[in-house]
Amino acid sequence: KIFHSIIPKILKKIDPERPxxxxxPFGNDDDPNxxxxxxxxxxxIWSMWIDYKEVINDQSLFVTEFGFQGxxxxxxxxxxxxxxxxxxxxxxxxxxxxxxxxxxRVLKFLSSHLPIKSEWDDFLYLTQLNQAxxxxxxxxxxxxxxxxxxxxVWQINDCWPVTSWSLIDSDIQPKLAYYFVKxxxxxxLLYFKDDGSKIKVILLNQNKNKIKGRLxxxxxxxxxxxxxxxxxxxxxxxxxxxxxxxxxLHKDLPPDGAWILTAVLYNExxxxxxRNYYLTKPWKHVTLMKAKIKLDVIxxxxxxxxxxxxxxxxxxxxxYHTQITFxxxxxxxxxxxxxxxxxxxxxxxxxxxxxxxxxxLNSYLH
Numbered sequence: 621k622i623f624h625s626i627i628p629k630i631l632k633k634i635d636p637e638r639p640x641x642x643x644x645p646f647g648n649d650d651d652p653n654x655x656x657x658x659x660x661x662x663x664x665i666w667s668m669w670i671d672y673k674e675v676i677n678d679q680s681l682f683v684t685e686f687g688f689q690g691x692x693x694x695x696x697x698x699x700x701x702x703x704x705x706x707x708x709x710x711x712x713x714x715x716x717x718x719x720x721x722x723x724x725r726v727l728k729f730l731s732s733h734l735p736i737k738s739e740w741d742d743f744l745y746l747t748q749l750n751q752a753x754x755x756x757x758x759x760x761x762x763x764x765x766x767x768x769x770x771x772x773v774w775q776i777n778d779c780w781p782v783t784s785w786s787l788i789d790s791d792i793q794p795k796l797a798y799y800f801v802k803x804x805x806x807x808x809l810l811y812f813k814d815d816g817s818k819i820k821v822i823l824l825n826q827n828k829n830k831i832k833g834r835l836x837x838x839x840x841x842x843x844x845x846x847x848x849x850x851x852x853x854x855x856x857x858x859x860x861x862x863x864x865x866x867x868x869l870h871k872d873l874p875p876d877g878a879w880i881l882t883a884v885l886y887n888e889x890x891x892x893x894x895r896n897y898y899l900t901k902p903w904k905h906v907t908l909m910k911a912k913i914k915l916d917v918i919x920x921x922x923x924x925x926x927x928x929x930x931x932x933x934x935x936x937x938x939x940y941h942t943q944i945t946f947x948x949x950x951x952x953x954x955x956x957x958x959x960x961x962x963x964x965x966x967x968x969x970x971x972x973x974x975x976x977x978x979x980x981l982n983s984y985l986h
Contacts, residue, residue, distance in 0.1 A: 624643070627642075644661070645658060645660050646658050655680055658682075660683055662675075662683050663685070665678075666754070667719075669725065671729060672757050672758055676761060678761075678762075681768065681769055682770050682771075683768060683770070687774035690783070691726075691744050691783045692784075692795070693748075693793045693795060694744050701716070717783040717784070722783065723783070729750060730747055733750055733903055735984045741977075747783075751797045752795075752797040752799070752950055755797050755800055755804070756801070756803075759773075760809070763804065764809075773787065773801060777790070778790040793945060796936075796938065796949050798949075799951075807827040808824070808825055808885065809894060810823055810884075810885055812881065812883075812898040817870055818870065821835070821864070821868070821881075822862060822865065825857060826860060828860055830857060832856045833885065833893070834852045834855060834885075835852065835865055835884070835885050837849075837851050837852075837866070838954060839879050839880070840880040841874060841878060841879065842880050844907060845933065845985075846909065850954075877899070880906070880933075882895065882897045883896055884954070892957075892959075903985070907985055908933070908934075908982040908985040910986045911932070911980045911986075913929070913930045913980070914928070915973045916973070917971050926961045927960050932955060933953070935981045936981045937949075937951055937978065937979070939961065939979075940979065941971075944963050945964040946963060947963070
């Protein structure tokens with residue numbers, strides 16, 4: 621009564637031109653979570669045990685709440701969680717998840733997409749990566765389905781070290797999902813549309829900047845992890861909107877879905893603008909090559925940075941150092957690329973490569 625009757629009457633009297641939304645979710649239908657009007661809260665995914673790949677069945681007009689859990693960052697958790705409690709199923713560790721059957725959901729959805737590893741550092745990386753996959757999958761679908769007008773992620777941050785839906789942990793350190801969400805909301809988004817016979821590579825340009833450069837499209841074997849096709853095409857986009865760049869026929873790809881597509885858009889200076897990947901199999905059923913990553917420390921203008929290269933395709937690279945936050949996490953690297961990361965926060969004068977631990981999905985799938 622307060623929201624649907626009392627407040628509207630007061631507002632109509634004192635400020636009749638002020639828009640008022642009575643609740644959330646809310647619409648014109650009997651079901652406040654209806655796809656036909658108003659806004660929705662999408663909690664079938666995660667809370668009702670529905671996997672994030674099923675987001676394609678969602679026809680919301682505007683999603684004002686959805687999320688997916690991932691662990692806090694390593695340093696944040698380890699400040700408060702003793703070594704003997706850093707393991708799957710531990711009572712104290714599970715106490716740091718305040719959803720009923722939250723830990724069970726973490727394991728269930730992890731097992732659907734990625735290998736399960738019980739070693740603490742591996743479990744942290746893989747569960748954070750799965751949270752990132754979930755949010756990326758949902759956001760890209762809602763951005764590009766032609767029906768949904770927007771989406772809001774639950775939640776941005778945390779007040780204690782915990783496994784939760786947050787993008788930033790309680791020590792104000794971004795989780796892997798933060799960077800995937802940042803890319804999904806970036807001005808330029810590459811995405812793929814698959815109709816079963818061909819796969820379209822499409823650019824969503826949400827600002828007025830023109831893009832002139834090239835699109836690099838690669839095909840990687842999901843059986844061996846080898847790069848089997850590598851082509852570049854010149855591109856020139858004059859305005860914003862949706863542009864189909866090219867398409868790939870299924871018959872021209874390895875049979876049985878044994879492939880991974882990657883697309884990287886570069887500007888005229890050969891700087892990467894945006895990138896994405898597409899495959900039809902879960903990552904746990906993919907074989908990748910053993911990572912061959914080269915790191916070089918660079919010092920410029922009293923700041924340190926890292927140059928990263930690899931002679932083989934490497935997916936979802938994550939660098940870890942106890943005193944450093946890096947400017948990006950969870951990206952893929954292709955042969956011939958050189959990716960530069962900046963260090964955020966405290967600068968270390970004598971940063972050494974051997975002090976940096978490298979995570980990638982290749983380490984678990986070769």
